Amino acid sequence: MSTHDYHRNTLHIDGRWVTPSSAEVIEVVDPATEQVIGHVPAGTEADVDAAVAAARRAFDPLISVEERKRRLAAVIDAMEKRLPGIAETITREMGAPIRVSQTVQTQVPLAVARGFAAALEEIPFSERIGNSLVLREPYGVVAAITPWNYPLYQVVAKVLPAIAAGCTVVLKPSNIAPLSVFEFVEAVHEAGLPPGVVNLVTGPGARIGEYLSVHPDVDFVSFTGSTEVGSRVGELAGRSVKKVALELGGKSANVILEGADLAAAVKVGVGNAFLNGGQTCMAWTRMLVPLSRYSEALEIIEATVPKYTVGDPWDPDTRIGPSASAAQYETVLGFIERAPADGARLVTGGLGRIRDTGYFIAPTVFADVLPDSELGQQEVFGPVLAVIPFRDTDEALEIANGTDYGLSGAVWAADDETAIAFARQVRTGQLDINGGRYNPAAPFGGYKKSGVGRELGRFGLEEFFQIKSLQLS
Ligand code: NAD
Numbered sequence: 001m002s003t004h005d006y007h008r009n010t011l012h013i014d015g016r017w018v019t020p021s022s023a024e025v026i027e028v029v030d031p032a033t034e035q036v037i038g039h040v041p042a043g044t045e046a047d048v049d050a051a052v053a054a055a056r057r058a059f060d061p062l063i064s065v066e067e068r069k070r071r072l073a074a075v076i077d078a079m080e081k082r083l084p085g086i087a088e089t090i091t092r093e094m095g096a097p098i099r100v101s102q103t104v105q106t107q108v109p110l111a112v113a114r115g116f117a118a119a120l121e122e123i124p125f126s127e128r129i130g131n132s133l134v135l136r137e138p139y140g141v142v143a144a145i146t147p148w149n150y151p152l153y154q155v156v157a158k159v160l161p162a163i164a165a166g167c168t169v170v171l172k173p174s175n176i177a178p179l180s181v182f183e184f185v186e187a188v189h190e191a192g193l194p195p196g197v198v199n200l201v202t203g204p205g206a207r208i209g210e211y212l213s214v215h216p217d218v219d220f221v222s223f224t225g226s227t228e229v230g231s232r233v234g235e236l237a238g239r240s241v242k243k244v245a246l247e248l249g250g251k252s253a254n255v256i257l258e259g260a261d262l263a264a265a266v267k268v269g270v271g272n273a274f275l276n277g278g279q280t281c282m283a284w285t286r287m288l289v290p291l292s293r294y295s296e297a298l299e300i301i302e303a304t305v306p307k308y309t310v311g312d313p314w315d316p317d318t319r320i321g322p323s324a325s326a327a328q329y330e331t332v333l334g335f336i337e338r339a340p341a342d343g344a345r346l347v348t349g350g351l352g353r354i355r356d357t358g359y360f361i362a363p364t365v366f367a368d369v370l371p372d373s374e375l376g377q378q379e380v381f382g383p384v385l386a387v388i389p390f391r392d393t394d395e396a397l398e399i400a401n402g403t404d405y406g407l408s409g410a411v412w413a414a415d416d417e418t419a420i421a422f423a424r425q426v427r428t429g430q431l432d433i434n435g436g437r438y439n440p441a442a443p444f445g446g447y448k449k450s451g452v453g454r455e456l457g458r459f460g461l462e463e464f465f466q467i468k469s470l471q472l473s
Pocket of ligand 1: 145146147148149150172173174175204205206207208209210213224225226227229230232233246247248249250280281282379381407446450451
């Protein structure tokens with residue numbers, strides 16, 4: 001295993017690792033062992049002020065495209081070298097199985113990062129519309145506030161397009177999984193960017209996050225996290241008319257229509273729901289099955305779930321690690337405990353303790369989940385799948401659209417045409433058609449309370465530009 005510094009006493013401000021204004025720290029706990037493994041600084045408003053001031057000084061609205069490309073390439077190179085170490089840290093700090101950390105948790109961010117480099121080649125920095133010259137300019141100082149579930153990915157999805165667009169950044173990661181983010185920022189530091197382009201401030205979420213959201217020198221707040229906090233960030237940022245992008249929660253539907261390849265749809269659906277222990281905002285946590293094939297689908301589920309072994313995240317065969325934190329563990333168990341009272345029937349999993357230590361939860365499937373029940377409506381963020389039967393396609397659509405969320409989902413049908421026709425009616429930002437594979441360059445983001453704006457690829461990069469029109473004589 002590589003050596004890691006899990007006791008972080010400095011913040012990254014103005015190109016240097018600096019001592020924060022307070023000596024307080026926030027402990028980081030390994031959710032597999034429940035042991036404290038390190039800490040990060042509990043930054044203050046003074047640290048945010050210093051970071052924002054550095055980002056403001058570093059911001060050059062006339063930065064050349066060549067310089068943006070140089071910065072982006074240098075960061076991607078430095079990050080790539082550190083990925084094996086970052087994968088270990090992610091497993092340590094948030095419990096993702098090592099095989100998930102070495103693949104989805106680190107390789108997807110690399111693909112996403114390269115996607116921004118490719119997108120940068122496609123951007124018309126100036127274009128003509130009639131007698132106007134329309135310019136894309138870097139938006140300014142970006143506050144990037146990120147969650148713990150895919151700690152590197154979330155940061156890459158914001159910091160890299162910001163760099164590509166010519167913006168400067170103050171990054172505030174989650175306190176549950178901040179250690180991998182320090183390793184990412186070390187890579188940024190090694191990449192030799194000018195001081196102040198990327199700054200890192202850790203600290204109490206509400207205190208630092210809200211201060212960034214109201215800060216007069218922040219131009220754009222890009223937030224990923226819960227709908228509750230995202231709505232607060234949007235409200236605060238609105239006071240000073242800042243731009244906000246919000247990537248929030250989900251309760252996505254895997255809709256299996258009559259005539260679909262049931263075995264494939266169910267197996268892929270189970271895998272999707274349990275990826276990263278269900279701590280995936282785009283997880284298909286509701287499986288919608290036609291009544292005519294309901295019992296068959298439940299049989300396939302029962303046969304499939306045992307493959308999702310829960311346990312030691314360092315075991316390469318483990319598919320599901322612990323919940324990332326004690327709080328998350330309690331939240332997920334609460335959903336499992338309450339579901340039967342709403343009529344849901346436990347098919348597999350449940351409340352049984354998996355290990356004496358660690359926040360482990362068995363992959364859990366409930367059948368007969370009522371669309372309007374708590375489990376049919378609310379995001380669990382754990383390994384809990386709700387199976388919901390439907391009578392016909394109209395009812396399937398009504399259920400698919402019947403939550404406050406609209407982030408992701410899937411449609412399976414006898415043919416792509418049928419699936420696409422259904423997908424067009426689902427109010428959600430991204431849908432996989434008959435098992436279509438993940439595309440890191442495709443825009444990602446939410447309808448309804450799943451968010452505002454898009455991330456990834458060209459559309460994600462576009463969020464970081466201000467648009468200026470010059471009317472020519
Ligand atoms: P969270 O909302 O609790 O925290 C997200 C970030 O906001 C953290 O950095 C946190 O410290 C900070 N924060 C906390 N209170 C704040 C406040 N009052 N003002 C500003 N910032 C504040 O979310 P989480 O628990 O870290 O992550 C889980 C949630 O994130 C889930 O709901 C999940 O669906 C969502 N999520 C969405 C996406 C997406 O892309 N749509 C991706 C991952 C996670």
